[in-house]
Amino acid sequence: MKESLARSHGSQCGFCTPGFIMSMYALLRSSELPPTEEQIEECLAGNLCRCTGYRPIIDAFQVFAKTDDAFYTNTSSSDLQSGEFLCPSTGKPCSCKSKGLNGAETCKKSTANEHNYEPVSYSEVDGSTYTDKELIFPPELLLRKLTPLYLNGFGGLKWFRPLKIQHLLELKAKFPDAKLVVGNTEVGIEMRLKRIQYKVLISVAHVPELNVLHVKDDGLEIGAAVRLSELLQMFRKVINERAAHETSSCKAFIEQIKWFAGTQIKNVACVGGNICTASPISDLNPLWMAAGAKFQIIDCKGNIRTIMAENFFLGYRKVDLTSGEILLSIFLPWTRPFEYVKEFKQAHRRDDDIAIVNAGMRVFLEEKGEDLVVSDSLIVYGGVAPLSLSAVKTKEFIIGKNWDQELLQGALKFLEIDIFLKEDAPGGMVEFRKSFNT
Numbered sequence: 001m002k003e004s005l006a007r008s009h010g011s012q013c014g015f016c017t018p019g020f021i022m023s024m025y026a027l028l029r030s031s032e033l034p035p036t037e038e039q040i041e042e043c044l045a046g047n048l049c050r051c052t053g054y055r056p057i058i059d060a061f062q063v064f065a066k067t068d069d070a071f072y073t074n075t076s077s078s079d080l081q082s083g084e085f086l087c088p089s090t091g092k093p094c095s096c097k098s099k100g101l102n103g104a105e106t107c108k109k110s111t112a113n114e115h116n117y118e119p120v121s122y123s124e125v126d127g128s129t130y131t132d133k134e135l136i137f138p139p140e141l142l143l144r145k146l147t148p149l150y151l152n153g154f155g156g157l158k159w160f161r162p163l164k165i166q167h168l169l170e171l172k173a174k175f176p177d178a179k180l181v182v183g184n185t186e187v188g189i190e191m192r193l194k195r196i197q198y199k200v201l202i203s204v205a206h207v208p209e210l211n212v213l214h215v216k217d218d219g220l221e222i223g224a225a226v227r228l229s230e231l232l233q234m235f236r237k238v239i240n241e242r243a244a245h246e247t248s249s250c251k252a253f254i255e256q257i258k259w260f261a262g263t264q265i266k267n268v269a270c271v272g273g274n275i276c277t278a279s280p281i282s283d284l285n286p287l288w289m290a291a292g293a294k295f296q297i298i299d300c301k302g303n304i305r306t307i308m309a310e311n312f313f314l315g316y317r318k319v320d321l322t323s324g325e326i327l328l329s330i331f332l333p334w335t336r337p338f339e340y341v342k343e344f345k346q347a348h349r350r351d352d353d354i355a356i357v358n359a360g361m362r363v364f365l366e367e368k369g370e371d372l373v374v375s376d377s378l379i380v381y382g383g384v385a386p387l388s389l390s391a392v393k394t395k396e397f398i399i400g401k402n403w404d405q406e407l408l409q410g411a412l413k414f415l416e417i418d419i420f421l422k423e424d425a426p427g428g429m430v431e432f433r434k435s436f437n438t
């Protein structure tokens with residue numbers, strides 16, 4: 001990997017290089033099959049480079065991708081004699097496949113070779129020529145039995161790691177202002193950069209009730225501590241297994257999680273942390289609201305109440321949770337036939353960037369004679385107010401109307417009323433942001 005990156009001029013100042021290598025290494029080590037080009041791009045999305053640009057870096061790693069060699073030549077794979085190998089660098093049948101990585105005998109016909117560039121073929125780098133494969137992850141760490149933790153830090157800081165919900169609720173009763181933490185992607189920033197001092201921290205990452213991921217008849221139950229990578233995996237699974245009309249929300253979430261953050265962040269950031277932070281530009285909260293999700297909340301005594309996501313967000317980073325309560329789980333209903341959910345995000349850059357404006361939208365249509373009539377809907381915008389904002393008047397306007405161009409033109413007018421940005425609105429770029437709303 002390092003060699004390929006260097007030969008492709010994918011490293012300049014070198015600062016980002018170890019990160020790129022480790023992301024690629026993690027992908028190769030954890031993939032049973034050669035990764036696709038898309039997976040390679042996805043795994044690098046959390047790494048930033050400010051010197052070379054991404055093209056040479058992507059090029060360097062694409063040699064590890066599973067591709068059909070015939071794409072690069074005029075010869076189709078079916079023209080090849082059985083057992084013949086098509087060299088990815090020359091596009092001609094050759095035997096370079098069987099040679100070693102250090103390359104004395106690798107195919108030398110490439111024109112690129114004149115510039116001392118010898119691309120390595122997948123068979124040489126997928127590890128099949130090595131017998132002693134490295135372990136993906138030390139199994140003893142995976143198998144290690146977790147124990148509850150109680151640690152004391154500087155300045156009287158207390159850190160707890162309960163493993164049972166009952167223990168968590170007892171801690172919450174004893175320390176109502178304790179800060180829960182899972183991925184630490186928000187709390188860490190608050191403590192380090194904003195210098196906020198929390199006296200008591202409770203890691204809820206390993207509480208089983210907060211990690212459930214259940215496929216039910218009417219939807220998906222998602223524990224508040226479920227990491228976004230796990231959720232993404234589950235969404236991908238259910239869209240393959242369930243009727244297409246049921247998973248419109250899941251598809252919208254998949255698309256939005258793609259641009260949420262890099263893999264490293266998605267591996268640790270949890271669903272509940274994103275909801276409870278209630279950031280006005282949260283990428284997922286408009287979707288939970290639009291998709292009709294319900295939140296289950298548990299108090300210190302174990303009482304559970306349910307609230308629609310739509311009613312959970314009260315103001316700037318303010319949610320409907322008392323100090324003794326925590327978010328337990330989220331219920332995402334399957335969509336019905338003629339019910340559609342869509343996501344939207346505009347940022348300065350596609351990968352790894354905070355939204356300027358984002359949205360989640362749902363419409364449920366009913367057949368009335370020849371027409372399709374809007375029976376229910378919810379349109380929610382982020383980045384336009386102190387909280388994820390539901391376009392209430394637009395919803396009222398479109399319900400009961402035929403799904404056509406006239407409805408669209410009328411709805412756009414109501415959106416301008418619902419999503420009103422003052423000239424001095426926090427976040428700036430008012431005209432730019434207005435242009436996305438409609």
Ligand SMILES: NC(=O)C1=CN([C@@H]2O[C@H](COP(=O)(O)OP(=O)(O)OC[C@H]3O[C@@H](n4cnc5c(N)ncnc54)[C@H](O)[C@@H]3O)[C@@H](O)[C@H]2O)C=CC1
Pocket residue numbers: 179180181182183184185186187188204210224225259260261265268269270271272273274275276277281282283284325326327328354
């Ligand atoms: N595109 C986006 O929208 C992105 C959002 N994020 C982050 O996603 C984060 C979520 O991930 P983590 O790192 O796990 O958050 P975290 O561990 O830093 O916790 C975030 C907040 O959620 C609270 N919290 C966590 N679980 C809770 C629960 N079950 N009940 C009540 N409150 C709870 C914590 O006390 C804390 O205030 C958000 O806080 C946000 O900053 C990160 C990257 C991109």
Ligand SMILES: O=c1[nH]c(=O)c2nc[nH]c2[nH]1
Pocket residue numbers: 185260279280281282283353354355
């Ligand atoms: O709502 C959020 N959106 C983001 O893009 C983000 N990045 C860090 N923390 C974040 N919170």
